[in-house]
Amino acid sequence: KIDAWYMDDSTDDQRLPHRRNPNEPCSLAKLRELGVLYWKLDADNHETDPRLAAIRKVYNYSYTEIVNISPTTLPGYDEKIKMFYEEHIHADDEIRYVLDGSGYFDVRDFEDRWIRIDCRKGDLIVLPEGIYHRFTLDTNNYTKAMRLFVGAPVWTPHNRPQEEHPSRSKYLDKFARGA
Ligand code: KMT
Numbered sequence: 001k002i003d004a005w006y007m008d009d010s011t012d013d014q015r016l017p018h019r020r021n022p023n024e025p026c027s028l029a030k031l032r033e034l035g036v037l038y039w040k041l042d043a044d045n046h047e048t049d050p051r052l053a054a055i056r057k058v059y060n061y062s063y064t065e066i067v068n069i070s071p072t073t074l075p076g077y078d079e080k081i082k083m084f085y086e087e088h089i090h091a092d093d094e095i096r097y098v099l100d101g102s103g104y105f106d107v108r109d110f111e112d113r114w115i116r117i118d119c120r121k122g123d124l125i126v127l128p129e130g131i132y133h134r135f136t137l138d139t140n141n142y143t144k145a146m147r148l149f150v151g152a153p154v155w156t157p158h159n160r161p162q163e164e165h166p167s168r169s170k171y172l173d174k175f176a177r178g179a
């Protein structure tokens, strides 16, 4: 099962867990309310896994690529790490499947609190179009991930604020339910 928690307010290293004291866990049900989807899959056999194939078929995830995020494997590492951690939205779902290593996806709830999602090998996560989020490596400094997309990929981040962006309005209409 995936672990998620509300973050503390410290400005320490983004790679640290940033749990509150005492820890304030965030349930999978809460993540569902925010529109976040999650599956645990068999990463070692991703090339032949029928469950991954079924998910890709149902959601039309036609496109895949694999990224190796670490200081030695990612071209333009420093700049990209910084970009990933800027709070942003996309005009599409962000679908990531951790094949090796680990990292944190942070998402905002409707009270604007940060929830940190601990993504490890085998975790496939979908962040809905229009949700404010960011990504960081943890102290292991390594994530190998499959990036999936419906059709031709567009990874463009739109940094906060994006209150007028159609994807933001769509997200709020779909999930905030008058909140
Ligand atoms: C993105 O778009 O934020 C990334 O691809 C980095 C996270 S993938 C584990």
Ligand code: NI
Binding pocket: 088, 089, 090, 094, 133, 134, 157
């Ligand atoms: Ni993103």
